[in-house]
Amino acid sequence: MTEYNFAYLDEQTKRMIRRAILKGLTIPGYQVPFASREMPMPYGWGTGGVQVSAAVLTPKDTFKVIDQGADDTTNAVSIRTFFQRTAGVATTTATSDATVIQTRHRIPEEPLHEGQILVYQVPIPEPLRFLEPRESETRKMHSLEEYGLMHVKLYEDISRHGHIATSYAYPVKVEGRYVMDPSPIPKFDNPKLGDMAAIQLFGAGREQRIYALPPYTQVVSLDFEDHPFEASKADHPCGMCGATDSYLDELIIDDLGGRMFVCSDTDYCEARQAAGHKGKDAA
Amino acid sequence: MTPLLSVQGITKRYGAHIGCADVSFDLYPGEVMGIVGESGSGKSTLLNCMAGHLTPDAGQVVFDTRTDGRRDTITMSEPERRMLGRTDWAFVHQHARDGLRMGVSAGGNVGERLMAVGERHYGDIRDKATDWLGRVEIDASRVDDRPTTFSGGMQQRLQIARNLVTGPRLVFMDEPTGGLDVSVQARLLDLLRGLVRDLGLSAIIVTHDLAVVRLLADRLMVMKSGRVVEAGLTDQVLDDPQHAYSQLLVSSVLQV
Amino acid sequence: MYVAVKGGERAIENAHAWLAEERRGNTDIAELSIAQIREQLSLAVNRVMAEGSLYDPDLAALAIKQARGDLIEAIFLMRAYRTTLPRFGASEPVDTGIMACDRRISATFKDLPGGQVLGPTFDYTHRLLDFKLAADGEVPKAPSRDAETGNVPHVTEFLNREGLIEEAPHDDTPPPDLTREPLEMPSPRALRLQALTRADEGFTLGLAYSTQRGYGRNHAFVGELRIGSVPVEMDIPELGFAVEIGEVILTECETVNQFTGSKTEPPQFTRGYGLVFGQTERKAISMALVDRALRWEELGEDNVGAPAQDAEFVLYHADNIQATGFLEHIKLPHYVDFQSELELVRKLRREAGAQQVQEAAE
Numbered sequence: 077m078t079e080y081n082f083a084y085l086d087e088q089t090k091r092m093i094r095r096a097i098l099k100g101l102t103i104p105g106y107q108v109p110f111a112s113r114e115m116p117m118p119y120g121w122g123t124g125g126v127q128v129s130a131a132v133l134t135p136k137d138t139f140k141v142i143d144q145g146a147d148d149t150t151n152a153v154s155i156r157t158f159f160q161r162t163a164g165v166a167t168t169t170a171t172s173d174a175t176v177i178q179t180r181h182r183i184p185e186e187p188l189h190e191g192q193i194l195v196y197q198v199p200i201p202e203p204l205r206f207l208e209p210r211e212s213e214t215r216k217m218h219s220l221e222e223y224g225l226m227h228v229k230l231y232e233d234i235s236r237h238g239h240i241a242t243s244y245a246y247p248v249k250v251e252g253r254y255v256m257d258p259s260p261i262p263k264f265d266n267p268k269l270g271d272m273a274a275i276q277l278f279g280a281g282r283e284q285r286i287y288a289l290p291p292y293t294q295v296v297s298l299d300f301e302d303h304p305f306e307a308s309k310a311d312h313p314c315g316m317c318g319a320t321d322s323y324l325d326e327l328i329i330d331d332l333g334g335r336m337f338v339c340s341d342t343d344y345c346e347a348r349q350a351a352g353h354k355g356k357d358a359a
Numbered sequence: 360m361t362p363l364l365s366v367q368g369i370t371k372r373y374g375a376h377i378g379c380a381d382v383s384f385d386l387y388p389g390e391v392m393g394i395v396g397e398s399g400s401g402k403s404t405l406l407n408c409m410a411g412h413l414t415p416d417a418g419q420v421v422f423d424t425r426t427d428g429r430r431d432t433i434t435m436s437e438p439e440r441r442m443l444g445r446t447d448w449a450f451v452h453q454h455a456r457d458g459l460r461m462g463v464s465a466g467g468n469v470g471e472r473l474m475a476v477g478e479r480h481y482g483d484i485r486d487k488a489t490d491w492l493g494r495v496e497i498d499a500s501r502v503d504d505r506p507t508t509f510s511g512g513m514q515q516r517l518q519i520a521r522n523l524v525t526g527p528r529l530v531f532m533d534e535p536t537g538g539l540d541v542s543v544q545a546r547l548l549d550l551l552r553g554l555v556r557d558l559g560l561s562a563i564i565v566t567h568d569l570a571v572v573r574l575l576a577d578r579l580m581v582m583k584s585g586r587v588v589e590a591g592l593t594d595q596v597l598d599d600p601q602h603a604y605s606q607l608l609v610s611s612v613l614q615v
Numbered sequence: 616m617y618v619a620v621k622g623g624e625r626a627i628e629n630a631h632a633w634l635a636e637e638r639r640g641n642t643d644i645a646e647l648s649i650a651q652i653r654e655q656l657s658l659a660v661n662r663v664m665a666e667g668s669l670y671d672p673d674l675a676a677l678a679i680k681q682a683r684g685d686l687i688e689a690i691f692l693m694r695a696y697r698t699t700l701p702r703f704g705a706s707e708p709v710d711t712g713i714m715a716c717d718r719r720i721s722a723t724f725k726d727l728p729g730g731q732v733l734g735p736t737f738d739y740t741h742r743l744l745d746f747k748l749a750a751d752g753e754v755p756k757a758p759s760r761d762a763e764t765g766n767v768p769h770v771t772e773f774l775n776r777e778g779l780i781e782e783a784p785h786d787d788t789p790p791p792d793l794t795r796e797p798l799e800m801p802s803p804r805a806l807r808l809q810a811l812t813r814a815d816e817g818f819t820l821g822l823a824y825s826t827q828r829g830y831g832r833n834h835a836f837v838g839e840l841r842i843g844s845v846p847v848e849m850d851i852p853e854l855g856f857a858v859e860i861g862e863v864i865l866t867e868c869e870t871v872n873q874f875t876g877s878k879t880e881p882p883q884f885t886r887g888y889g890l891v892f893g894q895t896e897r898k899a900i901s902m903a904l905v906d907r908a909l910r911w912e913e914l915g916e917d918n919v920g921a922p923a924q925d926a927e928f929v930l931y932h933a934d935n936i937q938a939t940g941f942l943e944h945i946k947l948p949h950y951v952d953f954q955s956e957l958e959l960v961r962k963l964r965r966e967a968g969a970q971q972v973q974e975a976a977e
Contacts, residue, residue, distance in 0.1 A: 080699060109797035114694040119940030121947065144951045151947050153623040181951045199941070210927055212800045220438045224445070224475025228460070228467050231474065234481055235464055235503050237963050243955035262955040282937045284797040300481035310958055325950050326957065340951055 083130040083163040093131035100288035105250030107201050107285040123281030125178045125197035138166045140174035145182040145340030169343050183265040185322045185344040188274035196259040198280040203247040203257040223255050248295045264309045264323045270295035312337040315357030317348035363388045363561050369408050369418035377585040378404035391562045393576030401585035402565045410450050410531045411440045445475045449522035453534040455514035459506050466502040472525045491520040512543035530562040548574050581605045638683045652676035661893025667693025668813045670863050670892050687935050707848040707857050711867050712766050716843035721770050723836050729767040770839040771869050780884040800927050811902045812891050814933035822923045823901035831908045831921030838871035842894050866891050868899040872907050
C-alpha cells in the first residue's frame with residue numbers, strides 16, 4: 077500500500093487530529109469536536125481510535141491492539157494488520173513492550189508506565205446521551221456543569237434495584253469538572269483510569285469527538301456516599317492461570333451449560349502461564 | 360430593610376407588540392406579590408423576564424444574593440443564573456408536566472435539586488424527599504412511583520415539593536392552580552398558604568384568579584396591555600379598586 | 616481441557632478469499648466489465664457518486680462491482696477512497712442557469728421560456744416487466760433534435776420578479792465544508808444542504824414523504840426539476856482566472872412552498888432546494904422537501920415536533936455510512952460488556968430471590 081501516506085492519513089489531517097488531542101489533554105475530560113475522516117473500516121468499528129492512533133504513531137513505535145482484552149479477536153487483528161501495512165510499525169502483544177496500545181472495551185491488567193499511550197475506541201462519547209438525546213443540550217449541560225440529572229439516573233437505579241445498575245461505560249468525573257464516558261470498559265477497569273502513568277486518548281469517529289486524560293489525572297467514578305462505587309467481576313479465579321485479580325470472560329464449554337472463567341486480557345494470562353501459574357482447567 | 364428583589368424598568372417587546380413595559384417594584388423578604396390581569400396583559404412575560412427565562416429589552420432585576428449581595432440577574436453570567444435557578448430561586452409552572460420529569464420517580468424528582476447542589480448521600484436524599492412528599496400531602500409509599508401515575512393535583516403538589524426542597528428564598532409561580540378542578544384548587548391553595556406562612560417564603564404569583572391572590576398575596580399589581588395600571592395592598596386593591604380596569608376585573612369576578 | 620480460540624488472522628484471510636469467489640459467481644457466466652456497469656446501471660452509478668460525494672462514474676462502477684451490487688457498501692468504498700485524495704481547492708460555484716438540460720419540467724407553469732423537456736424518464740412508462748430485455752437488449756434509436764442553446768432561466772426567477780417568492784440574496788461567505796469541519800449544531804443552511812446532498816436516499820425519501828403526510832407539512836410544488844450537465848470551473852491562482860476543468864451531470868430541484876407570512880413578512884412563496892450529483896431526481900426532490908422543513912425557525916413557523924423539522928435528528932442520522940457502521944458494529948464481540956451485565960443481572964436476581972424467600976418465611 078505504498079500509495080498511501082504513513083499511517084494512512086495525510087499529514088494535514090494528522091495535524092488537525094493532533095491539535096484536537098492537545099486541546100483534549102489541556103482540558104481533561106472535555107469532548108473536543110474534530111472533523112473525523114472516512115476510514116477504510118466502518119464507523120463503529122474503531123475509526124475514532126484508528127484516527128487517533130494514526131495521528132500519534134511514529135515509525136519507531138511498537139503497536140498493540142486489543143479488543144475485549146484479546147490480541148487475537150478478529151477486529152483487533154484487522155486493525156493491527158491495517159497499521160502494519162500502512163505504517164510498517166512493529167507490533168507486539170506484550171503490554172509492557174508496546175508504546176501505543178489501541179483498545180476496545182478493556183484496560184490491560186498490567187499497570188501501564190510513563191511514555192505509553194492508551195488509545196480507546198469510543199462508540200458514544202456523551203455520558204449524558206441516554207438522559208438527553210440532543211447534542212446542543214448536552215453541550216450546554218457540560219459547559220454549565222449541570223450534572224444533577226446524572227445522579228438522578230443513579231438514584232433511580234438504587235430506588236428500583238437496590239444498586240447502581242450500570243456495569244460498563246460507568247460514568248466518571250475528571251478533576252472535579254467534566255463528567256466523562258470511559259468508553260464501554262467494564263466498571264472493574266474504572267479504578268485504573270485515575271492516576272495512570274500513561275497518556276489516555278479517546279477517539280469517537282462517527283460522533284466526531286476526541287477527549288483525553290493526561291498522566292496522573294484524578295478520575296472518580298460517580299456514586300453516593302452510602303452506595304459507594306464497587307469494581308466488580310465474576311467471583312472466580314482464572315481457569316487457565318489461576319489469577320484472582322483479573323477481569324474474566326465466561327465461556328460455555330459443553331452442551332450441558334458447563335462453564336469456565338478465563339482472563340479477558342490474553343497477554344496477562346499467557347504471561348502468567350509462562351511464569352508457571354496454573355489454573356484448575358489448564359492442561 | 361434591603362429588598363430581596365428590586366425590579367426596575369423591565370420592558371420586553373415582540374416586534375412592534377409590547378410584552379410588558381417599564382415595570383418596577385420591590386419585594387421584601389417574606390412578602391408575596393400577586394400579579395393579576397387577563398391573558399395577554401403581559402404578566403407571564405414579566406414573570407419570565409424576572410425568572411431569567413426571557414431576556415428583557417431594558418431594565419434590571421436585582422436580587423439580594425447570599426454571597427455577593429445585590430446583583431443584577433440579567434447581566435449575570437448564564438452559569439451564575441442557572442445556579443441561582445437551582446438554589447435560591449424556584450419556579451412553579453402552570454402545567455406540572457413542564458416542571459417535572461415524568462419518567463423519573465417522585466423521589467428522584469424531589470431529589471434532583473439536592474443532587475444538583477452536591478448532595479451525595481442516597482439515604483439522606485431519600486429521607487428529605489419522603490419528608491417533602493409528606494409536607495405536600497403525598498403518601499410516602501408513592502416515593503418510587505412516577506408522576507404519570509399521579510392525579511393532576513398530586514402532580515402539582517409534587518412540583519411544589521421539588522421546588523421547595525432546597526429552601527429557595529424566592530418562588531416564582533405561574534398560574535399554580537390553573538388547569539385544576541375547583542375542589543383540587545382549594546386544597547392546593549390551602550397547602551400553599553400553609554407553606555408560605557410556615558417557611559416565610561417570598562413569592563411572586565402570576566394568576567388571573569383573584570381568589571388566589573386574595574388568599575396568598577400581601578400586595579397586588581394589576582396589569583393591562585403590558586403596563587401596571589394599579590398596585591397596592593391586596594385587600595385595598597380588591598375592595599376599593601381605583602383604576603377603571605381594576606374595577607372591571609374585580610366586578611367581573613364578583614358577577615361570577 | 617480448554618484451548619483458547621486463536622487464528623483470527625487466518626479466518627479473516629479465508630473469509631476474504633471466499634468473498635472474492637462469491638462476488639465473481641459462476642465463472643461460466645461472462646464477467647461484468649466496469650464499462651457495462653457504468654453504461655447500463657447508470658442510475659446505480661449516479662447514486663453511488665452522489666452519496667459517496669465523489670464524481671467519477673468509472674470508480675463508482677468499480678465500487679458497485681466490488682460491492683456485489685450492495686450500493687451502501689459501494690458508497691462506503693467511494694468515501695474511503697475519497698478521504699485519501701489530496702485537496703487542491705474548491706471550484707467556483709456551478710451555474711445551473713447554463714445547464715445543458717436533458718430534462719426540465721415544472722409542475723407550477725404549463726409553459727415557460729426554455730420549454731418543458733421530459734427527457735429520459737420512467738415517469739410515463741407502464742411498469743410492466745419487459746421480457747424482450749431478457750432475450751435481447753437491442754433498442755431502436757430514439758428520435759433526436761438539435762439541442763437548444765442559450766440559458767434556461769429558473770422558474771423561481773419569474774416568481775421573484777413579482778416579489779411573490781422569498782428573496783434568495785447572493786451571499787459570498789465561503790460555505791463551511793462538512794468533510795473538513797465537524798458537524799455542529801445549530802448548523803447553517805449551507806452545511807445542512809451539504810449533509811442532505813450526500814444523505815441516504817431512503818432516509819431522505821422517508822422524511823420528505825412524512826412532511827407530505829402532515830408531519831411538518833409545507834405544501835410543496837416542484838417549481839422546477841432539471842437534469843443536465845454544467846461546466847465546473849476552478850480558479851487557478853497562477854493564472855489569475857477561472858478555467859473549465861470538466862463537466863458534471865447534476866439534478867436540481869427547486870420547490871415552491873406556501874407560506875402564510877409572519878409579523879415581518881407578507882404572505883409569499885418560499886423555497887426548498889435540492890442539488891445532487893447525476894440523474895437522481897427522487898433524491899433531489901426529497902432533499903428539497905426536507906430542506907424546506909428544516910427552515911421552520913428562520914421562517915418563523917411553528918415547530919410541530921415533526922422529525923423532518925428537527926435538524927439534529929435529521930443531520931445526525933442521514934449519513935448511511937455512519938448509520939450502517941454503527942448498526943453493524945453490534946456484530947463485533949461484546950464479551951466484556953455482556954459479561955458485566957450478566958454478573959449484574961445474576962446479582963439482582965439473587966437478591967430478589969433472597970427477598971422472596973424471606974417474605975415467604977415471614
